[in-house]
Amino acid sequence: MSSETNAKELLCELCRHFYQQGWVSGTGGGISIREGERIYMAPSGVQKERIRPEHLYELDREGQVVVAPEGDFKLSACAPLFLHAFDLRGAGVVIHSHSVHAMLATLVEGDEFRVTHLEMMKGIRDHGYHDELVVPILENTAHECDLADALADAMVRYPKTQAVLVRRHGVYVWGRDWVEAKTHAECYDYLFEAAVKMRQLGFDPARAPTR
Amino acid sequence: MSSETNAKELLCELCRHFYQQGWVSGTGGGISIREGERIYMAPSGVQKERIRPEHLYELDREGQVVVAPEGDFKLSACAPLFLHAFDLRGAGVVIHSHSVHAMLATLVEGDEFRVTHLEMMKGIRDHGYHDELVVPILENTAHECDLADALADAMVRYPKTQAVLVRRHGVYVWGRDWVEAKTHAECYDYLFEAAVKMRQLGFDPARAPTR
Amino acid sequence: MSSETNAKELLCELCRHFYQQGWVSGTGGGISIREGERIYMAPSGVQKERIRPEHLYELDREGQVVVAPEGDFKLSACAPLFLHAFDLRGAGVVIHSHSVHAMLATLVEGDEFRVTHLEMMKGIRDHGYHDELVVPILENTAHECDLADALADAMVRYPKTQAVLVRRHGVYVWGRDWVEAKTHAECYDYLFEAAVKMRQLGFDPARAPTR
């Protein structure tokens, strides 16, 4: 199998997996994989758990479509957002999730999601247990492409974050390769869930324990 | 495979899938698929995750049974309700779910379920992020067939909705084809879950954020 | 395949399924199937999702072991409880679940679990939407076998119920055959979950809606 075949099949496998987690239901969310100068992406508005390699778009590093799938497909509106993570953060894989945990986390917080002293923070690159983990929260827009500038800005202003939340919408998470991106996505999702449940139990997730 | 075989196998596959989501447990809920002038439907009171193509009813557009399955089966009481979605809304597929999220959403709301400013609304046909999404809520009846008139009435009075909730019962969702119906069902279910959780966190899902 | 083989394989399949629902984790819970005068039962304290037909006990209608599995197995302490459902209620299958929903439902209620006006009640034999569904709640005992008399008593005093809850423990559910028992178990579990969540949202599940 060529590396292109591998990347395309991996993308489809990850879509099925994230669908089972509830991150990409109702055709929402998505994934993009970069292999050197080639970028693979699912089309817009399709059922993520049923995507096959021949449905994928191939783009170059400037975001120009190199290969379009046959049939009635449209490039995802997330494309410019995925490209920012590749360009500004050196990402190899970007995951966009509509997880209910991520969405609820954006409701109970202001401009930033903050947690500290949670073991799962250690799964996020360059974060330790006693650090503060901060994820910027953007205001949502009517059209996904209109998020691109604010996302790029947040990626630059928060060099330590590996994710950007979007209010009442979801989260963009990335990593050097698919393993790191998936690890980041799982750890952030755990932290979003934990933070909302901590608030319901009367704990402030942003505050270091006094004990 | 003929298109009839396809439709019947698809119906069984979707039943298994929706069972895993918790939408059709305890023999509740159901699905109906229309292929041109032919309508396929699961029988009443069977375990949805174990239905096989030979268990399905075939009806014509007037709702007359054309082919009945062999054995001790009964036509679903939902049949007249499914037919209204085909006739009044041009649906190709109708999904009836007993999801706990849908049921709880009918408890915390009055005559209408309303949400706004949630990204997943965009998965429902003709709805944008800044719109208000409204789903009428019918009062439940002792016998499912007695819901038919109220359902037809709601379908006419709410031309923009792609779903009708039934108090303390569940939801009917439809779409042009199975892909749109499944997408609608997943997005609505996400919105029902989100709205109930928002209320528990002290947010009114019907209110635009002031931020 | 003989009917004995069928019953044993069905029992193992249902164990795997109920394990995935969270009803029989940690070797808790169980199932028993009666085929005419023969009763099949899983041994005590084994991992329910890994049981194989050759691990099962066969009993006669008096509860005497006819065939014991080879190896280091022990008859389940639930055996006398299962027998009461066969004898007193004509059950063909009994399911014992440790579902968290069932356990929590016994905490928030007194001597009886009561709900009304919930569609899923219609999945329980002889119950309609406007009825009141009542499930007696027994006090738990140190040893499971000590529940037998109280269970038999409840089965006689509540002829309409198809289940008996045990405080801080779980539920026994039965049906004429495996399809009815599984349907009952799924509907009751939905009602237990719904009732606890209704209380958390401020609704009394035992009260008819005023609307």
Add this chain to the structure above:
Amino acid sequence: MSSETNAKELLCELCRHFYQQGWVSGTGGGISIREGERIYMAPSGVQKERIRPEHLYELDREGQVVVAPEGDFKLSACAPLFLHAFDLRGAGVVIHSHSVHAMLATLVEGDEFRVTHLEMMKGIRDHGYHDELVVPILENTAHECDLADALADAMVRYPKTQAVLVRRHGVYVWGRDWVEAKTHAECYDYLFEAAVKMRQLGFDPARAPTR
């Protein structure tokens, strides 16, 4: 198949299973199996659901690496903690879970997690329904290896416990063999979930019911 092959494949199978339960997401958590004088362990920071037998470390009883996997792997920081369970408690298998239930349970309790009068306690060795089940809670440290002394101390001071919780982190659970360790892990996880939900419903899980 040799017993070594069996142990390694079992370890991989259990990792996949615990990943599905949400106990080892984001490369967190882990398992170690002892076969006589040989100890098998997953490497650090890998996706637990994708581990294969050839990725595993083999250690002797002193914790010296006997066989290291080929490739870019690192021994897990949990190694000294797993060894304490083998040495001090005669464990055959140790499971380390980041379950959200376990983590939340450490937030709502002080230095000890206590429950009583819950049937699932009976799945933990030497615990009955009327007993008090106590699990010590350690304060978390920046580096997992720094937990080793406190863990060893807790294992000695609480001879009846089969688990030690770590604040804002997760839980270590063990058993004589993989069946007992898995049973313990499932029962404890149920009890952690139940205790947090009981508190949310206004019940003190450490208090015997007055009824």
